[in-house]
Amino acid sequence: MGDSIKGALIDIVGQENFSDLLIDMVSYSYDASDHKHRPKAAVWPTSSEQVSKILLMANEHRIPVTPRGAGTGLAGAAVPTKGGIVLDMCRMNKIQDIRIADRLTVVQPGVVYADLEEALAPYGFFFPPDPASGSVCTLGGNVATNAGGIRGAKYGVTMDYVMALEVVLPDGRIMRTGSDCMKSVSGYDLTRLFVGSEGTLGVITGITLKINPKPTAFETVQASFARLKDAGQAITDIMHSGIIPSVLELLDENSIKVLREHASMNLPDVMALILVETDGYTETETSFQMAKVIEVFRKNNVIDIQVAHGTEEVEELWRARKSVGSVAAQLRPNNVSEDVTVPISKVSDLLTGISIIVRNHDLPFVIFGHAGDGNFHPRIMYDPSDPDQVERVGNAVDEIFKLTCNLGGTLTGEHGIGLSKAPYMGLEHDRVSLEVMRSIKKSFDPNNILNPGKMSLD
Amino acid sequence: MGDSIKGALIDIVGQENFSDLLIDMVSYSYDASDHKHRPKAAVWPTSSEQVSKILLMANEHRIPVTPRGAGTGLAGAAVPTKGGIVLDMCRMNKIQDIRIADRLTVVQPGVVYADLEEALAPYGFFFPPDPASGSVCTLGGNVATNAGGIRGAKYGVTMDYVMALEVVLPDGRIMRTGSDCMKSVSGYDLTRLFVGSEGTLGVITGITLKINPKPTAFETVQASFARLKDAGQAITDIMHSGIIPSVLELLDENSIKVLREHASMNLPDVMALILVETDGYTETETSFQMAKVIEVFRKNNVIDIQVAHGTEEVEELWRARKSVGSVAAQLRPNNVSEDVTVPISKVSDLLTGISIIVRNHDLPFVIFGHAGDGNFHPRIMYDPSDPDQVERVGNAVDEIFKLTCNLGGTLTGEHGIGLSKAPYMGLEHDRVSLEVMRSIKKSFDPNNILNPGKMSLD
Numbered sequence A, B: 001m002g003d004s005i006k007g008a009l010i011d012i013v014g015q016e017n018f019s020d021l022l023i024d025m026v027s028y029s030y031d032a033s034d035h036k037h038r039p040k041a042a043v044w045p046t047s048s049e050q051v052s053k054i055l056l057m058a059n060e061h062r063i064p065v066t067p068r069g070a071g072t073g074l075a076g077a078a079v080p081t082k083g084g085i086v087l088d089m090c091r092m093n094k095i096q097d098i099r100i101a102d103r104l105t106v107v108q109p110g111v112v113y114a115d116l117e118e119a120l121a122p123y124g125f126f127f128p129p130d131p132a133s134g135s136v137c138t139l140g141g142n143v144a145t146n147a148g149g150i151r152g153a154k155y156g157v158t159m160d161y162v163m164a165l166e167v168v169l170p171d172g173r174i175m176r177t178g179s180d181c182m183k184s185v186s187g188y189d190l191t192r193l194f195v196g197s198e199g200t201l202g203v204i205t206g207i208t209l210k211i212n213p214k215p216t217a218f219e220t221v222q223a224s225f226a227r228l229k230d231a232g233q234a235i236t237d238i239m240h241s242g243i244i245p246s247v248l249e250l251l252d253e254n255s256i257k258v259l260r261e262h263a264s265m266n267l268p269d270v271m272a273l274i275l276v277e278t279d280g281y282t283e284t285e286t287s288f289q290m291a292k293v294i295e296v297f298r299k300n301n302v303i304d305i306q307v308a309h310g311t312e313e314v315e316e317l318w319r320a321r322k323s324v325g326s327v328a329a330q331l332r333p334n335n336v337s338e339d340v341t342v343p344i345s346k347v348s349d350l351l352t353g354i355s356i357i358v359r360n361h362d363l364p365f366v367i368f369g370h371a372g373d374g375n376f377h378p379r380i381m382y383d384p385s386d387p388d389q390v391e392r393v394g395n396a397v398d399e400i401f402k403l404t405c406n407l408g409g410t411l412t413g414e415h416g417i418g419l420s421k422a423p424y425m426g427l428e429h430d431r432v433s434l435e436v437m438r439s440i441k442k443s444f445d446p447n448n449i450l451n452p453g454k455m456s457l458d
Helices: A003-013 A022-027 A048-061 A113-123 A139-145 A190-194 A228-240 A253-262 A283-299 A310-329 A344-360 A387-406 A422-428 A431-444 B003-013 B022-027 B048-061 B113-123 B139-145 B190-194 B228-240 B253-262 B283-299 B310-329 B344-360 B387-406 B422-428 B431-444
Strands: A041-043 A065-068 A085-088 A095-099 A104-107 A162-168 A174-178 A203-210 A217-225 A247-252 A272-280 A302-307 A334-337 A365-370 A375-382 B041-043 B065-068 B085-088 B095-099 B104-107 B162-168 B174-178 B203-210 B217-225 B247-252 B272-280 B302-307 B334-337 B365-370 B375-382
Touching: A003 A041, A003 A048, A022 A041, A048 A065, A048 A085, A048 A162, A048 A174, A048 A203, A065 A139, A065 A203, A095 A113, A104 A113, A113 A139, A139 A203, A162 A190, A174 A190, A174 A203, A174 B431, A190 B190, A190 B431, A217 A228, A217 A283, A217 A310, A228 A247, A228 A272, A228 A283, A228 A344, A247 A253, A247 A310, A247 A344, A253 A272, A253 A310, A253 A365, A272 A283, A272 A310, A283 A302, A283 B283, A310 A334, A310 A365, A310 A375, A344 A365, A344 A375, A344 A387, A375 A387, A387 A422, A422 A431, A431 B174, A431 B190, A431 B431, B003 B041, B003 B048, B022 B041, B048 B065, B048 B085, B048 B162, B048 B174, B048 B203, B065 B139, B065 B203, B095 B113, B104 B113, B113 B139, B139 B203, B162 B190, B174 B190, B174 B203, B217 B228, B217 B283, B217 B310, B228 B247, B228 B272, B228 B283, B228 B344, B247 B253, B247 B310, B247 B344, B253 B272, B253 B310, B253 B365, B272 B283, B272 B310, B283 B302, B310 B334, B310 B365, B310 B375, B344 B365, B344 B375, B344 B387, B375 B387, B387 B422, B422 B431
Parallel strands: A041 A085, A065 A085, B041 B085, B065 B085
Antiparallel strands: A095 A104, A104 A203, A162 A174, A162 A203, A217 A272, A217 A302, A247 A272, A247 A365, A334 A375, A365 A375, B095 B104, B104 B203, B162 B174, B162 B203, B217 B272, B217 B302, B247 B272, B247 B365, B334 B375, B365 B375
């Protein structure tokens, strides 16, 4: 990057919001995936106008620009593969408005998910998606990746809550999409074109989110199954039962074993655990729903049901689910964690199929995830210094993606495509839809400066 | 239209699925709006392949093609303004799959909303949007216009339920968008780009819809207010109360007067009526929510609260809301019915403002609508044979749109832009977002053959 570009960037954002120091370039070379590439410079814009000027200049000089939130993404979407400028949005971090009567909040993209949660709590409201990285991830990142979480089956994902956006286009034009109203059918839905577009179409500089009143009653239960098939059938049957649990999580036998052996958790020695939460405003409502769930469990040979009484017991039940990923990760120096998703009736086919695949490649693994929306995290542990293990994990992942798509599933339920899944897009999408995605990218960003190299778009 | 085009169309769809008879051309010249223009031919395709062949030929010969569902649209989106071919999708009307465990149904675009309701009822499931024209409108039309209805505040609108589409592009290419999974973040959200695009980007030939288990408990209450301001404040306060009613409808003083005087309904002589429904799985849950609502009403000087006991009383309360549109329509030979929408805190400003505007133009009117999502239907009655009344109604509508946009609202909460609101797009959207909409249209349909003349796109 020439001195004139550097000077222009400093002119736009100020010296304090620019860096090309090695330590920063190394920090911005990676996210939570395995991908790495150093940028030439990083800037911390503090206004939409600054973002506009940066993009205008970058577009003129054909410099790649990679927008970035907290870098918690697991698919490499924030890695500046083509070098250029990293646009770290973390200094645009104001909650600009909370309008309870209008059921909305207006935030800048750098606001951390947990900070919004905290700000909404006194009103009894929340922004439901609840990604696992909520304590650090930013709302701009949530929107750019259409983040989801543990309550997706009942409350949906980020896209279900984005009402309006301010976006800076690659040529520097600033636009507003959407509406501050609960409903609008006025023109094309530009808002949702940007949700999940991973920074490839524009830089999100303002976000209007729909918010919900928080349920006030909860009931939590853990069920043990001696056969995975029974657990899978129970999940399917719950969908027929007339209610939607707010949480429906599953841990496979390896997850249970790892938690028993490596975290000394007092879990039953079974083939599958299901954690269920029902919610509502009254205890009668949560119990009514839980009774339906328990009835389904009994019909499917459940061997034990543990009902949580009080906050402490609820937290105890959650502890297994929340720590399984990190406990399993300790088994080998590295791991891959996918987020394949299938229609709910295919859950046990997916879990059985993944187990066979990874066992064939002789690697330790666990599977856990959001059974209520068919979204699972197979996590495979390996040693990156052993080329044979690296090859085997690669092959296993290939086969898992093929299995998922053959079951009518999707490559990614919540992590996004980024770099990791870009080579697999053709497994899931037909030729025409890929052509259309590329022509949209081209129409928005003819010089391909925005987050180039991602999502199989170029 | 030349004989060779006519011959080609007949070759594609068969003689029985083609017409250029005057009686059909007149039928296809209008929808439920005031706009009219005759096409040259109508075809009833029965497969995606036929739609593909028709579009391929139309694109080659630059013939306008206007896709059409049941023609219940109120904004003129299905009127073939530029002539050409009307593509009536009503013969592609199969419910192809109902997969309860996967919470989805696969339908052709010509399926009538009510037929899907009936098919889902035995499973205890429903497709929530519930448009007012549900007994006749088609699901293809619902998707193309992003239709909404009476339960929008709690259950959202059509876009919240469209999981995947099959679409034929203007050049005849057939593509699948989206996924059969509850969650997917794989590539751009092409699905929602088509939802609400009013047939301007592609022809929808297949639809996968998310479905919900039906609530089983309901409570219905009607509240009377002596001042509109109190009713407006009550609506705002309900949003703060921590619950979301499944129905929150408002009738203004003119609506009440018209129903009392012209339909002899036994309604209180008040300034505003609010109809509320709460729902859930248990009576405790619905009562808990209704208690919150009633508390809000009492704080805002409610003068009467009527609680419905049993199905008959519920239906009695609904009768006023359901008949107000048609009773008011009888006051003059013609009427316009808008669907302006504002943030909920602006409801009483909107209602007061509309009343002043229409009174200034000295025309009879009623206002009613979905207060829970800020979406109202001012209906203004006039005599189209009196040029002065025509001019006055036009001016009133102009002013209502300006008022709405000044209040941070949207031109249309559920009817769409079509022809009626196309001239007003600039009131709501900034220049850049309109440019972007036009460039998307151009990238999908460079020859502008699909539903040309709509949505201010050309």
